[in-house]
Amino acid sequence: MQVPLIDLKAQYAQIKDEVKAVIAEVLESQMFVWGRQIKELEQQIADYSQTKFGLGVASGSDALYLALNALGVGQGDEVITSTYTFFATAGAISRLGACPVFVDIDPLTYNIDPELIAAACTPHTKAILPVHLYGQCANMEPILKIAQELELAIVEDAAQAIGAEYRGKRAGSMGDAGCFSFFPSKNLGGMGDGGMVVTNDEQLAEKVHMLREHGSADRYYHKLIGVNSRLDTIQAAVLLIKLDYLPGWEQMRRTNAQNYRELFDDADLLDDVQLPYEVEDGRHVYNQFIIRTNRRDDLRHFLKEAGIATAVYYPLPLHLQDCYQGLGYAPGDFPEAEQAAQETLAIPVYPELTPPMQEYVVERIGEFFKG
Numbered sequence: 001m002q003v004p005l006i007d008l009k010a011q012y013a014q015i016k017d018e019v020k021a022v023i024a025e026v027l028e029s030q031m032f033v034w035g036r037q038i039k040e041l042e043q044q045i046a047d048y049s050q051t052k053f054g055l056g057v058a059s060g061s062d063a064l065y066l067a068l069n070a071l072g073v074g075q076g077d078e079v080i081t082s083t084y085t086f087f088a089t090a091g092a093i094s095r096l097g098a099c100p101v102f103v104d105i106d107p108l109t110y111n112i113d114p115e116l117i118a119a120a121c122t123p124h125t126k127a128i129l130p131v132h133l134y135g136q137c138a139n140m141e142p143i144l145k146i147a148q149e150l151e152l153a154i155v156e157d158a159a160q161a162i163g164a165e166y167r168g169k170r171a172g173s174m175g176d177a178g179c180f181s182f183f184p185s186k187n188l189g190g191m192g193d194g195g196m197v198v199t200n201d202e203q204l205a206e207k208v209h210m211l212r213e214h215g216s217a218d219r220y221y222h223k224l225i226g227v228n229s230r231l232d233t234i235q236a237a238v239l240l241i242k243l244d245y246l247p248g249w250e251q252m253r254r255t256n257a258q259n260y261r262e263l264f265d266d267a268d269l270l271d272d273v274q275l276p277y278e279v280e281d282g283r284h285v286y287n288q289f290i291i292r293t294n295r296r297d298d299l300r301h302f303l304k305e306a307g308i309a310t311a312v313y314y315p316l317p318l319h320l321q322d323c324y325q326g327l328g329y330a331p332g333d334f335p336e337a338e339q340a341a342q343e344t345l346a347i348p349v350y351p352e353l354t355p356p357m358q359e360y361v362v363e364r365i366g367e368f369f370k371g
């Protein structure tokens with residue numbers, strides 16, 4: 001049996017007719033930029049994430065860059081973030097001439113450890129950028145408290161976590177701004193790159209709106225030095241279709257996660273692999289289902305031979321990346337992230353994954369550990 005890590009063709013098969021129809025509509029309108037679907041999607045995503053404003057942009061990376069930029073982060077500022085995330089999180093900080101200040105993770109959730117944030121703050125700290133990794137929100141309450149005490153901004157990197165909840169609040173709604181990615185493998189994936197900034201702050205929304213359009217609110221009159229970072233109408237049209245399916249797809253991811261828990265338990269594998277830890281008062285949307293073992297690389301190879309695709313998110317924490325050598329970090333600085341990078345493995349959890357496929361995955365993992 002072949003089990004891919006994600007099967008976008010299976011997803012497309014369900015929605016093909018609807019997608020083709022809305023693309024045809026955009027083609028007929030020829031409104032490839034700022035078509036009416038943009039505003040519609042912005043409002044719907046803002047509603048979905050319990051915020052007032054949504055601003056479509058060219059990617060999740062740009063969403064982070066534009067949100068931080070609009071909050072005034074720039075040269076000489078420091079932004080605190082997790083060392084265990086996709087590069088774009090820190091890249092957005094660096095692109096603004098600011099400095100990422102890395103913090104270690106909570107080894108259970110893989111999200112930033114709030115207890116370590118205060119010690120990382122300096123008079124230059126301007127913002128905190130927590131990441132809701134794999135589809136589960138970071139522990140926001142203590143983070144919000146520190147931000148309030150020290151008057152820091154918060155931008156949530158919710159690229160992997162649209163629809164996730166923390167104590168009844170949706171990912172993206174808790175900080176000054178939240179950032180989503182519509183990269184095709186995300187829970188709400190477009191037909192290429194796309195992203196969105198959401199916020200409850202009207203002034204911030206207005207600033208992001210200008211910054212994504214070369215700093216202008218009135219065309220050819222530039223209040224700020226911005227960039228070109230728009231979401232295309234075709235992307236918005238497709239995302240509007242997919243957004244209707246998103247709650248169902250999220251539920252299927254959660255059901256698959258629960259099935260895995262039962263299968264791993266039935267196969268007596270819970271001493272061999274650590275399964276994702278779900279915090280009690282949250283809602284994990286399982287963009288990834290991460291298992292953990294100190295035999296990760298061998299397991300990965302074994303599963304590949306058995307036709308099962310897996311991935312390592314991420315093999316090298318950001319503080320050890322070549323491009324950040326100048327920041328002076330060294331191996332051992334963030335032991336939890338460094339160990340997680342050696343031990344975590346994403347196994348398939350996409351909505352269309354079937355029970356027999358899940359059984360096959362767990363059987364092969366059982367074979368690897370028990371022979």
Ligand SMILES: Cc1ncc(COP(=O)(O)O)c(C=O)c1O
Pocket residue numbers: 059060061062085086088089131157159160180181182183193194195
């Ligand atoms: C945690 C995280 N942050 C930021 C991004 C950047 O999003 P994009 O690929 O849309 O630029 C991604 C996704 O790739 C991500 O997973």
